[in-house]
Amino acid sequence: MFKPMSFDNEVELFGDSKLINEGSSIQLTNSVSGSEGRVVYKEPINLSNSLSFSSYFSFSMPNETDDVMAFVMVPTSLDLSLFGNKNNNSSSALGFLSEYAKKETVVAFEFDISNRGNRARILLGKPESSEVRNLSFEGDLLMMENGGTLSCMIDYEASLKRMMVRFRKLGTRKMLDPFFDFSVDLGELWNGGEFMVGLSSSNGNSSEAHVLHSWNFDTRHPTPVCEPPPMWMHPQPSEPFEG
Template identity: 35%
Template sequence: MALKHLILLCFFTSYLKSLTAVSNSSFTFKNFGQNSSFDSVLSLYGGAKVVNDGQSLQLTTGRVIYKNPIKFYSGTPQKLVSFETYFEFSMTSGSRNGDGFVFVVFSGRDDLFDGNGSFGVSNRDGVKFLSVEFDTLMDDKYGDINGNHVGIDLSSFVSLKVVNLSSVDLGLNSDTRLQVWIDYEAGSRRLEVRVNKFGENRPLGPLLFGQIDITKIWPENDGFFVGLSSFNGNSSQIFNLYSWSFKTRQQPDWMHSEPLDPVSFKGKGKEIKVHKENDCVLWIVSALILGVGLGALGSFVGMLMWTVFAKRRPIAPEEYAVKPVVDEKSLSK
């Protein structure tokens, strides 16, 4: 019993350690009212402004940027940084669709933003960024599939991955309040995007995902920034942001450092190397194997003893019927 409790304690200690890894940067704004502290955390640019008594930010032609730079590696020893973000928004369109908006990750060393570029982001060569676009304008030069799609972009608005939102009964320009979850797992280098109507649950599976290695995009580890940027061009499109949260976390020690997408291994015909886990996990596995082995051995010995002793019966001499003694004298009378 003590061994069982020790194993459970070691397992939950490792699990809770991963959950309580120090968060490098985080914020949560459920509204942007005058009493909130968003001015010390977020910066507004262009035409971005607080509207509806702080109930929302209007980013029709503007952007909101998190002020603090985020390192790709953090802690001692240094570990990769993962992040997750969540926001709620709605968009309406008048006579002509605008570009929509993007969630963008960029380096402070790059002059990323240009008021005349798509989504307000510069199209100059050499500018590096990672973005998730919520595109409401079909642009042939980028190979857009329609004016209602979500795409993952890497330093170009020719998307690496794209999905038609109409296929899941969602519309960006429908004035419907939508919610978005974007997760980047540093261990697997996997970016996942989920979208659903406001009030609905977070989808179990991602709407789309892509393998992105941020450390190869910005190897200097000078830090990156995150923000939301919108540009409506000459349209009357309005983009409202109702809430926004962001959180980073360190990569747990036990997390696999290779891509977790099974498709990436298909057809390669190579042996998949198994990386060593931490000592606690190895100890747990070893203890479980030892416990199973000892249990099997104990069962075998018990069955053997039962076979040898329990089924044996004591050997007793066979009882013969006692023959009566005949008195010959009585017979002769």
């Protein structure tokens, strides 16, 4: 069962992000162009014993190509105050890593979902030397009216060294077809150490606010090879908790 984080106590806000709705939501970007906001889960994640993890968050942002959302994993050695730095020369939610964390080993991806297509960019390794992988993922276009809400579910299965990202519209139980996945060995990248997780958002030339409604992060032991595949590999993963 997934339980949302407390935005008051469990996350740190950076950039333009701020608590709204009496602390129940986070507005990540302002209603002006060139706005960037980030949040970081305060608890370090330990990769000992080859842990797998699941993360789930619900958010709203316009379906315009300049509006992007990113999931970021960085080592605990990184000065987290860098999450407050802006990269106004980029419409990417990952641009601050390329500018301020060039020599750190990171795992991050960003996506935008619009009527022009679904796109993802993946960054693995050191931003100064790693090539950003660009993907397009097919399926139903997840059209969102302004203020509409979408859910994203991220799963990392250590035994498979694989990360999968899926989406769901508010009010439905089924995860929709658009998704992407990629291979990554987190244990090898960080040698069994600790890392921090965060979300980054940028609205580029758009002037719309992005809002984070809920977020959770849960670790689990990896699925043994002899057992059935984890639920996230099926069309309808187990239902996340929404309080």
